[in-house]
Amino acid sequence: MSTDRPVFHPRSSNPRLLASRSTTSRRSRLENLRRLTLRDRQLLAWLAEHYVLSADQITDAAFTSRRSARLRLATLHGIEAVSRFVDITTGDGQYLYALGPLGMLVHPTAYNDPDRPDARAPRSSIERTERIVGSSRLAHLLGTNQLFVDLLAHARTHPNVRLARWWSEQHATAAYALAGIRPDGHGVWCVGDQQVGFFLEHDNGTEPLAVVLRKLRGYERLTQFGPRYPVLLRVRSRRREANLLRALAGVPTAMPVATGIHDEHPAGPAWTLATEPGLRRWLHELPSDHGPDNPATNPHRYTDRDADL
Known part of the structure; x- marks a missing residue:
């Protein structure tokens, strides 16, 4: 007959010891x-x-x-x-x-x-x-976050300037699901009394221009009931920016579309409106509209009370 006995582990079976550690x-x-x-x-x-x-x-x-x-x-x-x-x-x-x-x-x-x-x-x-x-989008996440970090850093050293809203892709996608947009980020940039909401499309040059431009359809739908914020197409090089501006030339959009490149500071004169390809604007100079004050169709309309940073 076997004389083996069960092996007890005091660490896992002593109620008083477990309670004490907890x-x-x-x-x-x-x-x-x-x-x-x-x-x-x-x-x-x-x-x-x-x-x-x-x-x-x-x-x-x-x-x-x-x-x-x-x-x-x-x-x-x-x-x-x-x-x-x-x-x-x-x-x-x-x-x-x-x-x-x-x-x-x-x-x-x-x-x-x-x-x-x-x-x-x-x-x-x-x-x-x-x-x-393990995400294949790790570099993209860091690149997207860099724009908002640059704005936060700028606001820390400039009075009357703040990044009042910084939403991630998943947050903005859920908030504006009715329009079917999927921006890489969404923010509201405030300089003095000027408030500019924006949607960011951070482009690493991995998608054809046609794919990038198709993303604008959702933002067009959003303007029918929600905010009319500029869409920022931020690309890696002047050459890709020039190609984007050529593709956008003469194409009417219900919302402003602006291009910029990764290496320029986003708060400064880094943005070119598709309708004004020869002019560089500061971020706070871009046209922006928070949309109708209608909680039913525009529940995430920005007000000063909503500032989350």
Whole structure:
């Protein structure tokens, strides 16, 4: 007869020990939550909405020096508010940041998957980060986010200037689903009393111009009941911009369409309206209309009360 006996594991079977560890874990989480500053919470909100930001982007958007950013990010990583991985998209070896376990606790309804908006919720922050790392759109996400980071950095050093709204592709797509648009990002840029809403199409030159131009149809539909915001076609080179402007020449659109290139600062005179190909405009000079004040057809109409940054 066998004399083998079941092997018991006190770590998993002692109720008092489990309860004690659970209490300690909860206390640790609560303590770490109390350590989060307003700036920390803003960063976590960005990562919940926009998935990923580089160390340089976080520095430019929220800090006064690289050293202070590096030290604070190390602290946030240490308390698992953020996770980090090495940037393989540019080869410069800097860290990219996403939500960590504590960050997911703060934002349990964060967007789940940059490639599949309808994907099931990840089981953990690790799985969410793995989806970001493995996304074929990682470089595109970083490029899209760069425009908004540049605007945030500009606003920090200029009075009466602010980025009042920054929505991700998934947020804007859901908000304007009736029109069938899928912008890479949506924002409202305010300079003094001037408010300019815009939709961004971040172009890396991977799609034929005909595909890019077909995207304008949804924005045409949106003008029938919603905002009439400029569509920003931001491309990699002057040559592609010139080709776009030639393709748009003489084509009437219900909303403004402006082109720009990646290397120019988005707040400055970087935008050319398709109807005025010889003139460069500042972002706040572009024509913009928030649309009818009708909650039934335009429920996301921007007002000053809606500023989320």
